[in-house]
Amino acid sequence: MVNRVxxxxxxxxxxxxxxxxxxxxxxxxxxxxxxxxxxxQYAANALEKAENDRLASEVNDLKDGLSTVEEKARSELGMVKSNEIFVQVTKR
Structure with a gap:
């Protein structure tokens, strides 16, 4: 009986x-x-790290030279120099 229990x-x-x-x-x-x-989560972290690296590179470019600032002003704000003519081409 004990064995069974x-x-x-x-x-x-x-x-x-x-x-x-x-x-x-x-x-x-x-x-x-x-x-x-x-x-x-590792995959999401890798994407975020790539974006952070890209933004850090852009910040360094903006700090180092005016060519990046000029490029951004031209492309994003449509700014032109005093002796230039702005021409916008649109696609249909």
Missing amino acids: VSVVLLALLAAIHAQLWLGHGSVAYVKELQQQIKD
Whole structure:
């Protein structure tokens, strides 16, 4: 009778451990989901880092020379020098 009780208790513990492994907070599916979230976050971080690097480069260009400032003024604001004529071409 004692052997039977011990066997039942051990089987119950084994079932509880398996339930935790497959269904609980630390389950295999939960870990895979977290790993996918980590991969997605790394990809998003890489995109943001590339954008930050581009913006830092643009800031350095603006600090270093007036050619970038002039280019931005011409393209974004439509500014021209005193002896130039502004011509805008539109596509149909």
